[in-house]
Amino acid sequence: MNWLYDILMGSNRHIGYWGPDTDPGDAPEDRFTDYLISHLRPGAGARVLDVGCGAGGPAVRLAKKTGASVTGITVSGEEVRSATALAAAGGVGDLVRFEQVDAMKLPYADGSFDAVWAIEALMYLPDRAECLREIHRVLTPGGRLVFSDYTERLPLGPAQRETLAETFRLNELSQPGQYDGILAGIGFRDVRRHDLTEQLQRTSRENDRRLPEKMRRVAEEAGEKFSAHYRDHELRASALEHDYLGYVVVVAQSRRE
Numbered sequence: 001m002n003w004l005y006d007i008l009m010g011s012n013r014h015i016g017y018w019g020p021d022t023d024p025g026d027a028p029e030d031r032f033t034d035y036l037i038s039h040l041r042p043g044a045g046a047r048v049l050d051v052g053c054g055a056g057g058p059a060v061r062l063a064k065k066t067g068a069s070v071t072g073i074t075v076s077g078e079e080v081r082s083a084t085a086l087a088a089a090g091g092v093g094d095l096v097r098f099e100q101v102d103a104m105k106l107p108y109a110d111g112s113f114d115a116v117w118a119i120e121a122l123m124y125l126p127d128r129a130e131c132l133r134e135i136h137r138v139l140t141p142g143g144r145l146v147f148s149d150y151t152e153r154l155p156l157g158p159a160q161r162e163t164l165a166e167t168f169r170l171n172e173l174s175q176p177g178q179y180d181g182i183l184a185g186i187g188f189r190d191v192r193r194h195d196l197t198e199q200l201q202r203t204s205r206e207n208d209r210r211l212p213e214k215m216r217r218v219a220e221e222a223g224e225k226f227s228a229h230y231r232d233h234e235l236r237a238s239a240l241e242h243d244y245l246g247y248v249v250v251v252a253q254s255r256r257e
């Protein structure tokens, strides 16, 4: 299904951003990556872990913009291959590498990374707290964590839960603010939460507007019947995003020792 995600989302599998301090000439999804970079603030040479790296767009942009070296992890071998090719094509193959690793069991030594980000990835994990504990372990003391996730902004009824399961393959989202206690319990400090629900809603409106063109490309690849089915799937997902879901960006620092 990678070809489908390539058509629908390209190499950035996250929301867009329309706001100050980003270049209006860039794609909205790249502007969101830049917004996250402005929170992560890694220096040149910093070691960054990208948890749930997807097709690699954010990791490649992070390395190009900051000179940081990035390790991207995903459960998908297909994503490792396409993200590695993207980094090579982007001229940062020496700074960025991708590995097939489970985010809840990181095979890295304590204090291996100066910063960690996880963009729309924690929500897919059966044990988000375990992943956050692992992230805290592999961060250097005082290292920074930035992550973004969908939240359940309004209570979902059975019909919305069914849509969430079918379109996002998710059974449960966190409540806004639910991460605060988990992070504090693990030892993160200076936890700041930013509500980007308006950016999510704008993204879903833009996706609806761009849908006919994307579905034309899906039809060329997989036929009219599949395209019509998937168009319905996408419209249900965007209605759920617009009416019920929220979006947070969380910034925190690991405890100093």
Ligand SMILES: C[S@@+](CC[C@H](N)C(=O)[O-])C[C@H]1O[C@@H](n2cnc3c(N)ncnc32)[C@H](O)[C@@H]1O
Pocket (backbone or CB within 6 Å): 011, 012, 013, 014, 051, 052, 053, 054, 055, 056, 057, 058, 073, 074, 075, 076, 079, 101, 102, 103, 104, 118, 119, 120, 121, 124, 125
């Ligand atoms: C919506 S994509 C986000 C991709 C990317 N962060 C971006 O913004 O373009 C979710 C990612 O989480 C990854 N993922 C899901 N479960 C995982 C796990 N247990 N360990 C590592 N990665 C996981 C998926 O493979 C995918 O790369």
